[in-house]
Amino acid sequence: MADEREKIVQVRNLKQYFNIGKPNEVKAVDDISFDIYKGETFGLVGESGSGKSTTGRSIIRLYDPTDGQILFNGQDISKIKSHGPQMKEFRREMQMIFQDPYASLNPRMKVKDIIAEGLDVHGLVKGEEEREKRVRELLDMVHLNPEHMTRYPYEFSGGQRQRIGIARALAVEPQFVIADEPISALDVSIQAQVVNLMQDIQKEQGLTYMFIAHDLSMVKYISDRIAVMYHGKIVELADSDEIYNHPLHAYTQSLLSAIPVPDPEIEKTRERIDFDHSQPFSDDQSLQEVLPGHFLYCNAETAASFK
Amino acid sequence: MDKILEVKDLHVNFATYNGTVQAIRGVSFDLNAGETLAIVGESGSGKSITVRSILQLLAKNADIAKGSILYHGDDLLQKSEKGMDNIRGNKISMIFQDPMTSLDPTMPIGKQVAEPLLIHNNVSKKDAMARAEEVLRLVGIPNPKARMKDYPHQFSGGQRQRIVIAIAIVDYPEILIADEPTTALDVTVQAEIIDLLKELQQKIGTSIIFITHDLGVVAGIADRVAVMYAGKFVEYGSVNDIFYNPQHPYTWGLLDSMPTLDTSEANRLNSIPGTPPNLLNPPKGDAFAPRNKYAMEIDEEEQPPYFKVSKNHYAATWLLHPNAPKVDPPASIKKRFEKFKQLGGSVK
Numbered sequence: 001m002a003d004e005r006e007k008i009v010q011v012r013n014l015k016q017y018f019n020i021g022k023p024n025e026v027k028a029v030d031d032i033s034f035d036i037y038k039g040e041t042f043g044l045v046g047e048s049g050s051g052k053s054t055t056g057r058s059i060i061r062l063y064d065p066t067d068g069q070i071l072f073n074g075q076d077i078s079k080i081k082s083h084g085p086q087m088k089e090f091r092r093e094m095q096m097i098f099q100d101p102y103a104s105l106n107p108r109m110k111v112k113d114i115i116a117e118g119l120d121v122h123g124l125v126k127g128e129e130e131r132e133k134r135v136r137e138l139l140d141m142v143h144l145n146p147e148h149m150t151r152y153p154y155e156f157s158g159g160q161r162q163r164i165g166i167a168r169a170l171a172v173e174p175q176f177v178i179a180d181e182p183i184s185a186l187d188v189s190i191q192a193q194v195v196n197l198m199q200d201i202q203k204e205q206g207l208t209y210m211f212i213a214h215d216l217s218m219v220k221y222i223s224d225r226i227a228v229m230y231h232g233k234i235v236e237l238a239d240s241d242e243i244y245n246h247p248l249h250a251y252t253q254s255l256l257s258a259i260p261v262p263d264p265e266i267e268k269t270r271e272r273i274d275f276d277h278s279q280p281f282s283d284d285q286s287l288q289e290v291l292p293g294h295f296l297y298c299n300a301e302t303a304a305s306f307k
Numbered sequence: 308m309d310k311i312l313e314v315k316d317l318h319v320n321f322a323t324y325n326g327t328v329q330a331i332r333g334v335s336f337d338l339n340a341g342e343t344l345a346i347v348g349e350s351g352s353g354k355s356i357t358v359r360s361i362l363q364l365l366a367k368n369a370d371i372a373k374g375s376i377l378y379h380g381d382d383l384l385q386k387s388e389k390g391m392d393n394i395r396g397n398k399i400s401m402i403f404q405d406p407m408t409s410l411d412p413t414m415p416i417g418k419q420v421a422e423p424l425l426i427h428n429n430v431s432k433k434d435a436m437a438r439a440e441e442v443l444r445l446v447g448i449p450n451p452k453a454r455m456k457d458y459p460h461q462f463s464g465g466q467r468q469r470i471v472i473a474i475a476i477v478d479y480p481e482i483l484i485a486d487e488p489t490t491a492l493d494v495t496v497q498a499e500i501i502d503l504l505k506e507l508q509q510k511i512g513t514s515i516i517f518i519t520h521d522l523g524v525v526a527g528i529a530d531r532v533a534v535m536y537a538g539k540f541v542e543y544g545s546v547n548d549i550f551y552n553p554q555h556p557y558t559w560g561l562l563d564s565m566p567t568l569d570t571s572e573a574n575r576l577n578s579i580p581g582t583p584p585n586l587l588n589p590p591k592g593d594a595f596a597p598r599n600k601y602a603m604e605i606d607e608e609e610q611p612p613y614f615k616v617s618k619n620h621y622a623a624t625w626l627l628h629p630n631a632p633k634v635d636p637p638a639s640i641k642k643r644f645e646k647f648k649q650l651g652g653s654v655k
Contacts, residue, residue: 047493047494047495047496048464048493157582158350159582160582187349187350187520188349188520188521188522188561188564188565189349189560189561189564189578189579190349190578190582191564191578192564192576192577192578192579193578193579193580195576196575196576196578199575214493214494216494217523217565217566218566220566221566221576254495255494255495258494258495258497258498259494259523260494260497260498260501260521260523260524260526260527261523261526262522262523262525262526262550262562262565263526263550263646264526264527264546264547264550264551265646265650266526267523267526267527270527272498272502275495
């Protein structure tokens, strides 16, 4: 069933190392492979330093991957030059929403110029009138008052700023949006507003999302499928219900057991599962499909035990 | 139970270029010996200002306009700066949110942990260092004797927060104020730090005021909970009162906007529309009214008083007035009421 769906992104053995050959070499992303299907929301969770943000940044080519392939609509984008026409074309199709709505908007630009920057770069609008019309549409789409387009970012709250970031990402009508912790900096009541907005827009425009986060309850809510990252590797990947109901990897189990639940009775009886960080991986392990659509980082013997 | 701290009708204003911001608009609460009180609210609701007022760690433009803060009956607001020095870090200490910035990067951690003892108590340096080692072991720093000579950058985020906690508890304070102590940490580390705080509370019997915006964390740590909005407590009660018998529409909204792990249906998240009010010009009536779908005419006109729900459970909403119409709370809240009944509570 899974294979019939159209793949928008295919990551093959992606490696992203930093300080290569030096004593402080970091294998931030270490040989990961996964597919993202058209129209789905793919959640990527992990703790700080797991490589989840680096993965997102490598896919959108903010980095040059050390090794491996990234296919976008079947075309390998892992080696295209960072300033060539190909990159420009590709960046129109793939956009990013950033974590910090305070740092990701230029404080000296008006909202309309922030949102229209992509339109200008790609020459998507002719003349000031059409430009403003498009900015109005976009502000309206993210439920901000179009009259406020001449204001500066400091005049907006965190949630409103994140809406501006979303409008900017969607201005060039991308197919695929990477959202890197888009709600972590927002208050609970505002988080729900932004998540609902992202889902509404996804439905209207048939977008595909990659949602990177450490907040597992929100990722479960928004994602169709989830990959769990640990130390630069994907240790488990499955449908979001499956991963929450039947986590197989010890790290996933540990992560799930640590989520605080807003219910005192559940909290009283909750038992945390500790994960032994001393030797997480061995050489005979790889990510294998142990159950239909459920991938686990394990050795052949463990994989066989599911058959 | 012994009341060790009583905050009465606290008002705090900030002078800004745009005018006076009324950040705290009449907050009152008690803290009992050995309990954990959680204060929850969104950014800007005034939860940090409330606890910083206790230690008088406010910015220069802040003005405590009204109120009193009684510590064992003694008003802290009347104390001199020197008098406060004998309280801070000694009787009442504080853990801050960011373990990356609350340690001195140029001082070995052993010395930082021993510092409060050297300042407050007449102890020798040797004794202070011995005690620092003991406390570092207590908070779970492995091999503390050797690691006392290390600097903050040589520790992970979770370990740094343990060191910050060690500094805060080295003098066995009566009250520990924790201002979002786990917000900057990963969930597994957060769970460890919360377990540590609970364990320390058992061991040294300290009272904790825990500030957070995460209701999941509150459910796990608090004995009593206060929900704060626009500079006021809108509802307070026991942890079971707040989670299973919430009465204020804002508390409903907060609980209802969190996705729960067991809801797999593809329904929409319930969000609270709009944003909190500007406290430069606080509204005349209920500050939550513009975001409250249950708001009535009186909400625009007059601030609601605290209505008693049960012993020690109060909520400031006109919905609890005897003449108010009966409203239909969100479905997830009704489920919580059911649980309250099962636990032996009576729901109105």
